[in-house]
Amino acid sequence: MKAHVWVMLKSTVLDPQGQTIHRALSSLGYSKIQDVRQGKFFVLELNGLTRDEATQQVERIAKDVLTNPVIEQFRFEILD
Numbered sequence: 001m002k003a004h005v006w007v008m009l010k011s012t013v014l015d016p017q018g019q020t021i022h023r024a025l026s027s028l029g030y031s032k033i034q035d036v037r038q039g040k041f042f043v044l045e046l047n048g049l050t051r052d053e054a055t056q057q058v059e060r061i062a063k064d065v066l067t068n069p070v071i072e073q074f075r076f077e078i079l080d
Helices: 016-027 053-064
Strands: 002-009 038-047 072-079
Touching: 002 053, 038 053, 053 072
Parallel strands: none
Antiparallel strands: 002 038, 002 072
16 A cells, blocks of 8 residues: 655745746746646555555654644545
């Protein structure tokens, strides 16, 4: 079983790296791109857990380890 976890800055937090990427895309001719937000993506390999246990553990790991709850939000999915 695997878990995919996406971590992004909250929409109210400035994203200087996303702004830099946006400017670079514009300079390369991608003028139709309106905004860029960057984030982090994690793949967790899970072994010996039920789906419910995996969901609980991944949510706890995402909250306690992978994100800064003041400025970031997360979402995840469990894959069989």
